[in-house]
Amino acid sequence: MTMFSINTFHQQYQTETRESVIGQRPFRFLVPISLEPFLDHENLFNQFPLWTKIWDASLVLAHRVAATPPQNGMRWLELGAGLGVVGLAAAAFEHEITITEYDTHALNFIHANAHINACQPDDILHLDWMQPELTSRFDRIIGSELIYNEKDFSALSALFRSLIKPEGEILMACEVRQTNRVFLNMMQSDFHIDITRNILRSADHNVAILMIRMRPKPHIA
Numbered sequence: 001m002t003m004f005s006i007n008t009f010h011q012q013y014q015t016e017t018r019e020s021v022i023g024q025r026p027f028r029f030l031v032p033i034s035l036e037p038f039l040d041h042e043n044l045f046n047q048f049p050l051w052t053k054i055w056d057a058s059l060v061l062a063h064r065v066a067a068t069p070p071q072n073g074m075r076w077l078e079l080g081a082g083l084g085v086v087g088l089a090a091a092a093f094e095h096e097i098t099i100t101e102y103d104t105h106a107l108n109f110i111h112a113n114a115h116i117n118a119c120q121p122d123d124i125l126h127l128d129w130m131q132p133e134l135t136s137r138f139d140r141i142i143g144s145e146l147i148y149n150e151k152d153f154s155a156l157s158a159l160f161r162s163l164i165k166p167e168g169e170i171l172m173a174c175e176v177r178q179t180n181r182v183f184l185n186m187m188q189s190d191f192h193i194d195i196t197r198n199i200l201r202s203a204d205h206n207v208a209i210l211m212i213r214m215r216p217k218p219h220i221a
Contacts (some may be wrong), residue, residue: 004111013037013108018054022089023066029054029083030112038105050145051082051106056200057144058082060209061173062089065142070094077138077163079127079156080146084110090142091121098138100127129155137165144173147183157186161220170214173198180210190220 015030031052032038038049066089076097078087083106087099091114099121101107110124127134129152141164146156160170170191174180184193191214198209 004108004115006112006115009108009112013105015112020054020059020062020085022059022062023093025066025092027085027089027092027117028113029085030109030116031083032109047103049103049105051080051101051103051109054083054085055145056207057173057175057209058085060198060200060211061142061144061171062086064171064173064211065090065095066093068093068095070096074139075122075136076140076142077134079129079141079143079159081110082106082144084113084124086142086144087121088114088117088119091119092117097121098123098125100125100134102126102128129159132159132162134163137163137168139165139168141168141170142172145175146172147174148177148179150179150182153183153186157183160187160214161190161216164216166216166218166220168216170212172212172214173209174212176208176210180212184212187214190217191215192217 014033016033018029018031020027035049035052062085065086076090076095078099081087081099081101084099087097090097099110107126164170194213196211198211200207200209
């Protein structure tokens with residue numbers, strides 16, 4: 001495994017810092033100054049770098065994770081971690097978490113943000129939803145803004161079914177979109193689903209964020 005170097009990271013990327021307080025703990029997150037280096041100019045919709053932004057849903061989920069008391073032996077998994085906001089908040093509040101992401105640049109930013117916030121997740125891994133190499137099951141799976149693109153739904157639903165323990169739970173946060181209903185309709189035969197609505201308030205806007213909790217039904221254990 002290649003050791004992460006914060007100096008090498010800063011030589012490779014131009015960044016700026018966003019600050020946030022999560023669970024009364026201050027965090028600093030490095031984000032790219034520009035999308036330009038990560039765009040496919042021949043096809044702008046090919047793997048558009050959505051990971052470069054700190055999403056409102058990620059902050060809502062990070063606060064929820066920070067408020068959850070850690071339990072020894074409970075293993076967490078984050079899917080689609082982006083810049084690492086949620087997973088690193090989990091690590092900071094002593095949850096045993098494996099953070100996963102597909103994009104190589106995003107993984108570098110997660111390592112950098114773990115470094116500057118002195119967070120130590122169990123692991124930071126590349127994960128391809130179409131060809132996942134994870135085999136163990138987790139007590140809790142978390143993720144923000146995972147269900148916006150219908151082409152990912154089959155792979156994501158298969159991941160959830162294969163990686164969650166029978167007594168585990170999946171916790172997702174997302175803005176209100178029509179695609180949410182499409183995905184949850186796919187999942188309702190195999191999962192108990194509870195949805196709560198949260199309002200994230202800031203000086204310049206309020207946004208509704210859905211918190212979706214899914215627990216496996218007995219027949220998929």
